[in-house]
Amino acid sequence: MLSYRHAFHAGNHADVLKHYVLASMLAYLNQKDKAYWYIDTHAGAGCYQLDSQYAAKNAEYATGIARLLGRQDLPPGLAEYVQLVRELNPDGQLKLYPGSPWVALQMLRPADKLRLFELHPTDFPLLEENMREAGRQALAQKGDGFAGLKAMLPPPPRRALTLIDPPYEDKKDYQRVVVALEDALKRFPTGVYALWYPLLQRSEPRQMISQLKQLPVKSWLHVTLSVHQPREDGFGMHGSGLFILNPPWMLHDELKANLPYLRDVLGLDQGASYVLEQQAG
Numbered sequence: 001m002l003s004y005r006h007a008f009h010a011g012n013h014a015d016v017l018k019h020y021v022l023a024s025m026l027a028y029l030n031q032k033d034k035a036y037w038y039i040d041t042h043a044g045a046g047c048y049q050l051d052s053q054y055a056a057k058n059a060e061y062a063t064g065i066a067r068l069l070g071r072q073d074l075p076p077g078l079a080e081y082v083q084l085v086r087e088l089n090p091d092g093q094l095k096l097y098p099g100s101p102w103v104a105l106q107m108l109r110p111a112d113k114l115r116l117f118e119l120h121p122t123d124f125p126l127l128e129e130n131m132r133e134a135g136r137q138a139l140a141q142k143g144d145g146f147a148g149l150k151a152m153l154p155p156p157p158r159r160a161l162t163l164i165d166p167p168y169e170d171k172k173d174y175q176r177v178v179v180a181l182e183d184a185l186k187r188f189p190t191g192v193y194a195l196w197y198p199l200l201q202r203s204e205p206r207q208m209i210s211q212l213k214q215l216p217v218k219s220w221l222h223v224t225l226s227v228h229q230p231r232e233d234g235f236g237m238h239g240s241g242l243f244i245l246n247p248p249w250m251l252h253d254e255l256k257a258n259l260p261y262l263r264d265v266l267g268l269d270q271g272a273s274y275v276l277e278q279q280a281g
Contacts, residue, residue: 010048011061011097013227013266014240016068018165018196019103020081020262021223021242021255025161025192026107027080028248035111036159038104039152041145041180042166043116045123046101046130050094063227066094067265075261077254100163101127105134114138115152117145146180153187160188165196174204178211181245185217192246199239201230212243218281221247223255225262229271238271252278 009015029036050061068074068082069089084106088096098106101116108114114137118124124142131138141148149162164180166173177195184193195212197205209222226239244251259274266272 007045007048007052008058009060010099011050011066011094012064013060013225014064014196014198014237015061015097016064016266017223017225017240017262018242019098019100020078020258021244021251022100022163022194023081023084023103023107024077024251024254025194025244025248026104027077028250029159029161029192030107030109032159034159035109035113035157036161037113037115037152037155037157038108039115039149039155039160039162040101040104041117041149041162041164043101043118043127043140043145044099044120044165045118045126046099046116047088047126048097048099050097061094061097063268064266065097069094071265075258078258078261099130100165101131101138101140105131105138108137110137112137113155115148115155116140117143117148119144146176149180149184150187153184153191155188155191158188158190161192161194163194163196168198171204174208178208178215181212181215185215185245189217190246192248193244195243197241197243198237199224199226199241200237205241209241209243212245213279215245217245219247219249219279220245221252221255221278222275223259224275225259225266226271226273227266228268241275247278252276252280 118127127140131140221244224241228238230238255276263272263274
């Protein structure tokens with residue numbers, strides 16, 4: 001199943017949460033001199049045109065990144081992420097939105113490496129084109145990111161941040177995530193692993209998170225952001241979450257300070273809320 005195209009959802013509330021947390025984690029990793037790898041199992045196209053027929057169809061960015069771009073009261077951490085989007089749109093008009101590979105490319109230092117996987121036959125050539133400026137620093141491979149992750153671990157520098165962001169159009173993805181992280185921890189137990197998932201009125205996400213909390217790891221962090229009440233018919237995504245294994249130690253405090261701001265700015269009704277929980281090692 002390869003019908004999913006992230007371009008339809010580029011810049012929405014889920015992207016804001018995911019890419020803000022990603023940028024913050026990379027900033028923390030950059031505080032140490034030693035090089036690291038950024039591994040993206042479902043990289044997408046890397047960058048998205050918001051005036052394309054895909055993004056413009058539902059214009060989800062209008063209630064996501066567009067609500068943050070012009071604000072002058074952005075808190076630290078969130079401000080750095082929004083600045084990345086501003087730099088991609090120097091004329092002030094929101095026309096482009098960075099995917100996770102582009103965010104990482106701007107944050108990584110010369111000695112750090114990007115290892116990107118994408119299976120979609122349309123998105124992969126776009127990913128290659130969008131990563132061209134990175135030269136040898138970035139390697140994009142057309143293939144299944146779950147399988148590709150096994151070959152990447154452990155990385156030569158023994159430091160890495162892995163983002164796992166499957167489309168979940170196949171319900172089996174929820175279990176594949178758990179299996180992939182179990183295997184990853186055996187191969188490279190000290191790596192940082194960030195899993196994105198949608199908040200849906202279905203049992204699979206809740207079961208997956210329950211299983212992830214049982215993995216043999218000293219510390220984890222779980223954050224969710226809901227922007228509206230779940231619909232009565234149970235249809236659609238009302239928010240999203242990230243489950244992070246071996247998170248940077250300062251991330252919890254930063255999110256605790258900034259999540260109320262995100263809830264208030266991105267919330268669409270009284271159902272807007274967030275969850276922040278952790279197991280500290």
